[in-house]
Amino acid sequence: KKMASKIRVVLRPVKSIVVRFCPFESNVESTRKFLGCINHKKIQATNRNCEVTADVRHDGSEPLVDVMFADGERLIMKGANLTTIEMLTALGSRCNAKELKEEQKSKKSP
Amino acid sequence: LPFPRVPALSAARVPLSAGWLPALQFVRRGSKAVTRHWKAMHFQRQKLMAVTEYLAPRPAVPPRCLARRRETLEEDNGYAQLLRRQVEEVFRDNRMIAICQFNSMPGEDVVLMRHYLRKHNIEVKFVLNEIVRPVLSQSKYKNLLPLFVARNILLVSREAKAKEMLRVLRGVPQINLLGACIDDTILSKQGVENFAKLPLLETVQGQTVGALTLLPSQTSSLLQRGSAHLTALLDQHIHRLQAGETGSPAEPAPAQSSGAQ
Numbered sequence A: 001k002k003m004a005s006k007i008r009v010v011l012r013p014v015k016s017i018v019v020r021f022c023p024f025e026s027n028v029e030s031t032r033k034f035l036g037c038i039n040h041k042k043i044q045a046t047n048r049n050c051e052v053t054a055d056v057r058h059d060g061s062e063p064l065v066d067v068m069f070a071d072g073e074r075l076i077m078k079g080a081n082l083t084t085i086e087m088l089t090a091l092g093s094r095c096n097a098k099e100l101k102e103e104q105k106s107k108k109s110p
Numbered sequence B: 001l002p003f004p005r006v007p008a009l010s011a012a013r014v015p016l017s018a019g020w021l022p023a024l025q026f027v028r029r030g031s032k033a034v035t036r037h038w039k040a041m042h043f044q045r046q047k048l049m050a051v052t053e054y055l056a057p058r059p060a061v062p063p064r065c066l067a068r069r070r071e072t073l074e075e076d077n078g079y080a081q082l083l084r085r086q087v088e089e090v091f092r093d094n095r096m097i098a099i100c101q102f103n104s105m106p107g108e109d110v111v112l113m114r115h116y117l118r119k120h121n122i123e124v125k126f127v128l129n130e131i132v133r134p135v136l137s138q139s140k141y142k143n144l145l146p147l148f149v150a151r152n153i154l155l156v157s158r159e160a161k162a163k164e165m166l167r168v169l170r171g172v173p174q175i176n177l178l179g180a181c182i183d184d185t186i187l188s189k190q191g192v193e194n195f196a197k198l199p200l201l202e203t204v205q206g207q208t209v210g211a212l213t214l215l216p217s218q219t220s221s222l223l224q225r226g227s228a229h230l231t232a233l234l235d236q237h238i239h240r241l242q243a244g245e246t247g248s249p250a251e252p253a254p255a256q257s258s259g260a261q
Helices: A029-038 A041-046 A084-108 B043-051 B078-093 B107-119 B129-138 B142-147 B162-170 B189-197 B201-244 B252-260
Strands: A014-021 A051-056 A064-069 A074-078 B009-013 B024-028 B096-102 B122-127 B152-157 B175-182 B185-188
Touching (some): A014 A029, A051 B175, A074 A084, B096 B162, B107 B162, B142 B175, B162 B175, B162 B189, B185 B189
Parallel strands (some): A014 A051
Antiparallel strands (some): A014 A064, A064 A074, B009 B024, B096 B175, B122 B152, B175 B185
C-alpha cells in the first residue's frame, strides 16, 4: 500500500503544529510516526516558518495533533484510533484546499 | 490461438495409384517451414495444441480456507545476535540511559550533537526496535517496552549528568526526550527534569551534616546557660551593692558570690 513517508504535504498555510502524546501509553504509535514524517526534510522545506513542537507528557492523556493554520483555523486530530496515513492525508487535503482558495483569491484581487 | 491467418500449408489428397505415394502431400504456398516471423500453425496443429494445453492441478479446497500451518521461526543471523548482545551490554554498564525519539535531522547537526554530548561523556546509540524489544521483554525493563516505537536513539552514560544532557537537547528541536532509566529507576520526561534540578550529591550531604550538627553544637551552651545566667545576675547584684554602699567593704559579698559558684 502507500508508505507514510511518501505522502507529500504542503505546509504553507500552516502556522504551527503541536503533537502531544504520552510515550508510555500503547496507542501512540501512529502519532509518533506522524511526527517523524512531518519532520522530514522535504515537508519542512515547504514552509520554514512552521514550528513543529512535540509535547511529551506522562499523564495518560490521549495522543493529540493540534494544527494551527495561518488564517486562524484549527485542526485537532485525536490519534488514538487513527493511522499515520489517514492523519497525513487529512492534513494534506486541508492544506491543498487552502492553497487553492488562496490562489483564487490572489487571482481575483488585482 | 495466435494469428488466425490463412495457413501457408495445405494438405492435398493425391489419388492412390501404382507406386507408393504418401497419402498426404504438403503443398508449399508462400513461406517455408522455418520463417523469421511468427507463422500461424496449421489448423490441425492449433486444435492439437488447444486440446493438450497444460491445466494446473488445483486442490479441491483452496488453501486459504484451510487452517494455516504455523511457520517455524527463522534462526537469527549472527548480526542480530551481535546487536542484541550490545544492547544487553549497554543496559548493564551504564547508569543513565535516556530514550529519545529521533526525527530526521541533517547530518551535520547529528555530528555536532554527538560532539557536545561526548564532551559530557554521553554516548549516542542508534537502535533498531525489533532488536531491542525482545531483549527488554526478557530483562527487568519491561516497562520501557511501549517506548520503542518509531525511530529512537539511546543516550547512555556512566554518570547521571541530566542537566547537561537537557541543555544540549533543548538546542536540538528534532529530538524529543521520551523517558530515561537512571540507576534502575524509570523516569518520565518530567522526572528527568526534576532529577536535573536536584543539587549535587556532595552539596546535599553537606547540608545534611550541617543540619545534624546544628543541635549538638547548641547543647554545651544550653547546659551552661543556667549557671551563666546565675553568675551574670550575681555580678549585677554586686555592682548594685557596690554602687549603693560605696564606703562599706565589698569583700564579704564577692566572697559569698565566689562561694556560691
